[in-house]
Amino acid sequence: MREKKRERYDVVIIGGGAAGLTAAIYCGRARLNTLLIEKGLVGGLATYTNEIENFPGFPEGIGGLGLMEKFHAQAKKFGVKFKGTDVKEVNFEGEWKEVHTFRNVFEARAVIVASGGRPRTTGAIGEKDYLFDKGISFCATCDAAANEGKTVMIIGSGDAAIEEGMFLTKFAKEVVVSVIHDEGKMDCNEIAKEQAMNNPKMSFAWNTMVNSFKGDGHLDNVELKNLKTGKMTDYKVDTCFEFIGYIPNTEIFKENFKLDRQGYVPTNELMETGVPGVFGAGDVRVKELKQVATAVGDGAIAGVGAEKYIADSEVFENQIMQSEKPGFIYVYSAIDDPSRELLPMMTEIEQSYQGKVKMSVIDIYKGRRLCDRLACDVEPMTMFYTLNGELVATEVECDRPHVEERLNKLLAKA
Numbered sequence: 239m240r241e242k243k244r245e246r247y248d249v250v251i252i253g254g255g256a257a258g259l260t261a262a263i264y265c266g267r268a269r270l271n272t273l274l275i276e277k278g279l280v281g282g283l284a285t286y287t288n289e290i291e292n293f294p295g296f297p298e299g300i301g302g303l304g305l306m307e308k309f310h311a312q313a314k315k316f317g318v319k320f321k322g323t324d325v326k327e328v329n330f331e332g333e334w335k336e337v338h339t340f341r342n343v344f345e346a347r348a349v350i351v352a353s354g355g356r357p358r359t360t361g362a363i364g365e366k367d368y369l370f371d372k373g374i375s376f377c378a379t380c381d382a383a384a385n386e387g388k389t390v391m392i393i394g395s396g397d398a399a400i401e402e403g404m405f406l407t408k409f410a411k412e413v414v415v416s417v418i419h420d421e422g423k424m425d426c427n428e429i430a431k432e433q434a435m436n437n438p439k440m441s442f443a444w445n446t447m448v449n450s451f452k453g454d455g456h457l458d459n460v461e462l463k464n465l466k467t468g469k470m471t472d473y474k475v476d477t478c479f480e481f482i483g484y485i486p487n488t489e490i491f492k493e494n495f496k497l498d499r500q501g502y503v504p505t506n507e508l509m510e511t512g513v514p515g516v517f518g519a520g521d522v523r524v525k526e527l528k529q530v531a532t533a534v535g536d537g538a539i540a541g542v543g544a545e546k547y548i549a550d551s552e553v554f555e556n557q558i559m560q561s562e563k564p565g566f567i568y569v570y571s572a573i574d575d576p577s578r579e580l581l582p583m584m585t586e587i588e589q590s591y592q593g594k595v596k597m598s599v600i601d602i603y604k605g606r607r608l609c610d611r612l613a614c615d616v617e618p619m620t621m622f623y624t625l626n627g628e629l630v631a632t633e634v635e636c637d638r639p640h641v642e643e644r645l646n647k648l649l650a651k652a
């Protein structure tokens with residue numbers, strides 16, 4: 239088999255939806271050599287939406303495709319490179335992370351995972367013909383206003399289905415819920431169930447599942463099958479909302495981080511995944527609200543995070559872990575008096591060796607990422623010693639005789 243071509247970048251972004259494109263804008267603008275890989279249409283899920291009315295800055299609303307084209311143009315303006323291909327495999331171990339496609343291996347110091355997800359569908363007859371703008375929706379927040387005074391159907395009875403169904407009753411004149419279970423049984427919590435059953439605009443088709451979707455270009459009929467009697471019933475509806483789950487696009491990351499039970503990528507609020515240099519952004523991560531506005535926020539944080547990570551990498555490799563002379567690293571905290579008061583003594587020690595040793599100082603708060611690279615649970619007043627670019631010792635003894643004894647031993651070995 240032909241060997242894959244290798245290319246190096248500062249940052250590789252997997253997924254070109256709202257989150258990936260925003261991360262790309264931030265990375266490109268920070269002059270990082272950035273590659274974005276998208277297997278489908280650049281713009282992601284939002285391009286399937288005819289009208290986005292809740293993204294700030296567009297009081298008249300804007301088409302999803304049009305909005306995403308603007309994101310794309312902005313990322314290109316900042317020099318981001320794009321590849322239209324599928325990421326097949328990743329390897330996030332080591333300083334240079336690997337992103338494999340069919341023909342290439344892209345290496346990067348930082349990777350942003352923004353691969354989004356896809357709504358779970360019923361698989362019923364005709365479903366593919368009416369997805370998204372043709373009558374089958376997966377987002378009440380997005381499409382409720384377009385259903386003012388209309389009849390809609392909800393598929394599912396979990397928390398999302400019932401809560402979104404209740405929200406839709408503020409707009410639609412009737413909300414019919416198809417529930418797979420016996421009368422009175424639903425998958426949602428009891429409070430939501432009670433509220434839904436007492437809502438005059440909501441009605442329920444118990445023991446049913448979708449058999450087919452029908453219409454003429456746009457959905458206008460959902461045929462439900464009664465699972466007990468086998469009877470088919472047609473419902474005339476304007477929109478059918480499916481809330482039977484969402485599948486994150488994370489199959490290729492299973493070996494790289496611990497996903498949550500539903501397969502989403504857990505991150506902290508800095509979009510860090512726990513694997514140094516790998517960030518998660520947008521619908522792919524564990525989060526409360528999956529919208530373009532939140533994907534944009536995630537992408538911005540991840541882009542800035544990647545930029546800082548790369549800057550830290552350079553400081554870490556070229557200064558802190560330098561290989562020219564034996565080195566000692568003093569970790570302190572600017573708000574911890576005892577550790578801060580030792581700083582002048584550390585400087586004196588370095589000077590007394592007349593250029594034969596190199597000192598680095600890290601403030602535990604400002605340099606949190608650097609501390610993480612030394613040890614994830616480092617405390618103020620910790621000493622690290624290096625020789626030939628390698629970490630050789632970690633100690634909590636910071637008194638002068640101890641530090642000097644350690645440095646003398648290092649000089650003897652150097």
Ligand SMILES: Cc1cc2nc3c(=O)[nH]c(=O)nc-3n(C[C@H](O)[C@H](O)[C@H](O)COP(=O)(O)OP(=O)(O)OC[C@H]3O[C@@H](n4cnc5c(N)ncnc54)[C@H](O)[C@@H]3O)c2cc1C
Pocket residue numbers: 252253254255256257258275276277278279280281282283284285286287289290291292293323324325326352353354355357370375376377379380381487490519520521522528529530531533
């Ligand atoms: C029908 C519908 C209507 C919506 N309407 C609205 C609305 O009105 N307002 C609003 O704010 N939000 C709306 N949303 C939600 C919004 O679209 C999403 O929250 C947003 O698009 C998430 O962006 P993202 O970048 O995280 O993911 P996505 O947009 O899903 O982008 C992820 C991208 O990653 C790519 N990808 C995945 N795996 C790989 C791989 N292995 N290799 C390469 N590429 C890969 C995918 O092809 C995809 O393009 C709607 C969603 C749907 C489904």
